[in-house]
Amino acid sequence: SAVISQKPSRDICQRGTSLTIQCQVDSQVTMMFWYRQQPGQSLTLIATANQGSEATYESGFVIDKFPISRPNLTFSTLTVSNMSPEDSSIYLCSVEAGVTEAFFGQGTRLTVV
Amino acid sequence: EDKVVQSPLSLVVHEGDTVTLNCSYEVTNFRSLLWYKQEKKAPTFLFMLTSSGIEKKSGRLSSILDKKELFSILNITATQTGDSAVYLCAVEADRGSTLGRLYFGRGTQLTVWP
Numbered sequence: 001s002a003v004i005s006q007k008p009s010r011d012i013c014q015r016g017t018s019l020t021i022q023c024q025v026d027s028q029v030t031m032m033f034w035y036r037q038q039p040g041q042s043l044t045l046i047a048t049a050n051q052g053s054e055a056t057y058e059s060g061f062v063i064d065k066f067p068i069s070r071p072n073l074t075f076s077t078l079t080v081s082n083m084s085p086e087d088s089s090i091y092l093c094s095v096e097a098g099v100t101e102a103f104f105g106q107g108t109r110l111t112v113v
Numbered sequence: 114e115d116k117v118v119q120s121p122l123s124l125v126v127h128e129g130d131t132v133t134l135n136c137s138y139e140v141t142n143f144r145s146l147l148w149y150k151q152e153k154k155a156p157t158f159l160f161m162l163t164s165s166g167i168e169k170k171s172g173r174l175s176s177i178l179d180k181k182e183l184f185s186i187l188n189i190t191a192t193q194t195g196d197s198a199v200y201l202c203a204v205e206a207d208r209g210s211t212l213g214r215l216y217f218g219r220g221t222q223l224t225v226w227p
Contacts, residue, residue, distance in 0.1 A: 033214075033215075035217075040219070041219060042117070042201070042217040042218055042219045042220065043156075043201070043203075043215075043217040044217075045214060045215070048214070090154050092154070092155065092156075102147070102158070102203075102215060103158075104155045104156050104157075105155060106154060106155045107153075107154025107155045108154075109154060
């Protein structure tokens, strides 16, 4: 099973600023996924990050707002740009959905004030 | 539009009770259904179901899938306070690649009182 280290665990940010969330996996994985979970809501897929190519964004999410990097097979970052209070959520990275299970990072609880 | 619906949204029981959590889905290109337990932030895996009628069991937890009626149930017997969590249902759909994407329900918030 994969072990995923995600940081920061939580942050409180001022509106208009940006936050970069990091996700480090202890093994090489082809695809990494970034999710958002707004209060009381389900996990919503933001984008799929492939190594060596641009991320694939889901409907309603754009690269300018959520730029993603995937420099190698064990690491990815998600940036939440120009934040507003509506961006207050839990952000989760995960790897390898489907073969047996999806492994999740510990999550980042973001509060925008 | 694909969707996964869980019910009830919240449930409060006493220790020792048995609970049944429901998950119905409408997802094209279904591959599997997964159950997760979310206590703080990160969901932890419970079960993956791919075939109808085959019960998966782990201790006091069990789950079964009905692909004809498009639903799954998660049963927890002899509940304990440590079972208090949000239980998430997710359906994996094939996007034409080797790895599917997950569609999550809103979850069932289970609270077990001592």
